[in-house]
Amino acid sequence: MDAAESWSRTKWVFHFMLIFAHFSHLSLAEDVKHISAHVLYLSFTNYLDVNRLVANGDFETPPSGGFPSEAISDGPTEIPSWSTNGTVELVSAGEKVSGGMLLIVPRGKHAVRLGNDAEISQEVTVEKGSAYAVTFSAARTCAQMESLNVSVPPASQTVDLQTLYNVQGWDPYTISFEAEEDKARLIFRNPGMEDDPECGPIIDDIAIKKLITPDKPKDNAVVNSGFEFGPWMFQNVSLGVLLPTNLDEETSPLPGWMVESNRAVRYIDSNHYAVPEGKRAVELVSGKEGIISQMVETTPNKLYSLTFSLGHARDKCKEPLAVMAFAGDQAQNFHYTPDSNSTFQVASVNFTAKAERTRIAFYSVYYNTRTDDMSSLCGPVVDDVRVWFSGAGRTKVQTLLGLGLAFSAYLLVLV
Numbered sequence: 407m408d409a410a411e412s413w414s415r416t417k418w419v420f421h422f423m424l425i426f427a428h429f430s431h432l433s434l435a436e437d438v439k440h441i442s443a444h445v446l447y448l449s450f451t452n453y454l455d456v457n458r459l460v461a462n463g464d465f466e467t468p469p470s471g472g473f474p475s476e477a478i479s480d481g482p483t484e485i486p487s488w489s490t491n492g493t494v495e496l497v498s499a500g501e502k503v504s505g506g507m508l509l510i511v512p513r514g515k516h517a518v519r520l521g522n523d524a525e526i527s528q529e530v531t532v533e534k535g536s537a538y539a540v541t542f543s544a545a546r547t548c549a550q551m552e553s554l555n556v557s558v559p560p561a562s563q564t565v566d567l568q569t570l571y572n573v574q575g576w577d578p579y580t581i582s583f584e585a586e587e588d589k590a591r592l593i594f595r596n597p598g599m600e601d602d603p604e605c606g607p608i609i610d611d612i613a614i615k616k617l618i619t620p621d622k623p624k625d626n627a628v629v630n631s632g633f634e635f636g637p638w639m640f641q642n643v644s645l646g647v648l649l650p651t652n653l654d655e656e657t658s659p660l661p662g663w664m665v666e667s668n669r670a671v672r673y674i675d676s677n678h679y680a681v682p683e684g685k686r687a688v689e690l691v692s693g694k695e696g697i698i699s700q701m702v703e704t705t706p707n708k709l710y711s712l713t714f715s716l717g718h719a720r721d722k723c724k725e726p727l728a729v730m731a732f733a734g735d736q737a738q739n740f741h742y743t744p745d746s747n748s749t750f751q752v753a754s755v756n757f758t759a760k761a762e763r764t765r766i767a768f769y770s771v772y773y774n775t776r777t778d779d780m781s782s783l784c785g786p787v788v789d790d791v792r793v794w795f796s797g798a799g800r801t802k803v804q805t806l807l808g809l810g811l812a813f814s815a816y817l818l819v820l821v
């Protein structure tokens with residue numbers, strides 16, 4: 407059992423104690439609904455604890471000699487829990503790079519910068535055959551082309567850091583891999599060869615999460631239709647997580663879905679954004695260059711409906727917002743025009759399946775930015791994607807779903 411796991415267990419015990427303490431104050435006469443709410447709370451916190459930072463994933467653990475100060479900079483830096491190769495520096499918030507630009511440390515006080523061809527790596531304990539998502543924050547330091555190679559051999563993915571998705575200068579990203587053994591080596595490498603050795607990506611907050619692919623519901627051909635299953639998101643980070651292209655990968659950090667374009671889409675949470683359904687959704691932030699898709703099982707020559715929620719993330723994104731939705735050979739453009747007080751509307755496309763698998767896909771028609779800074783990228787939100795035989799009894803299902811959601815919301819309010 408590693409440190410993170412034992413920490414996770416400790417938290418479990420703590421939650422139990424909290425609940426026990428709470429129950430000891432409840433009289434038997436009190437409604438059973440309190441118990442249900444706490445069970446829900448318990449399962450939810452356990453769900454969160456499965457996800458974790460890797461050892462010293464935030465680079466806040468001091469090296470044996472303390473954090474390097476600016477005065478003593480040369481020479482290799484020891485980074486607790488990590489192996490390094492090449493010029494890897496522990497950097498501190500407030501430091502300046504050449505040209506006087508302030509160094510960006512995504513969170514906390516420290517992060518690492520990878521020099522030309524430099525890498526850091528760590529062995530992580532995983533379950534053979536399971537898929538994992540790795541979430542990390544990355545910032546570029548100079549204006550040059552910057553990218554970061556993240557690998558868990560034999561899987562390897564190069565993440566483009568060229569596009570600045572928001573004015574804070576850093577973003578959380580995620581990639582996924584399938585564990586071939588019970589141990590995996592997680593490697594971050596700067597493949598660049600810049601003239602200025604101070605140029606090179608800064609990385610921080612490295613977390614790993616085992617991915618669960620949800621079962622496909624009976625009345626919907628779309629897997630992970632509400633985007634509720636996906637990579638780790640830090641509770642107090644408001645930037646969402648960028649899903650870079652994973653066209654060539656066998657796994658996806660967003661089970662069922664594929665980002666098949668060279669720009670990213672943003673995975674968002676209801677703590678920081680307006681989400682049409684559940685706790686997670688995707689925001690299409692890259693115009694026509696950010697395409698999310700899925701191949702769904704269909705029966706040839708049957709008539710189907712693709713429905714989805716089209717929303718505004720309430721992130722000050724400048725309208726108009728619109729998506730292009732594809733279902734088989736159908737493509738339809740939808741502008742965001744919700745009823746008052748709602749942050750989303752439901753859109754649908756009818757299509758006749760031509761094969762046993764049909765591609766559904768979405769991209770943003772416009773390139774949108776936020777009204778407050780005019781440069782952070784944003785766009786329409788897509789959620790609750792459904793594909794089913796059209797003409798099937800939908801109303802009953804919708805009513806039941808509505809009741810279920812209302813009940814869950816009621817329980818959450820009680821917590």
Ligand SMILES: [Ca+2]
Nearest residue numbers: 632683684686
């Ligand atoms: Ca959702």
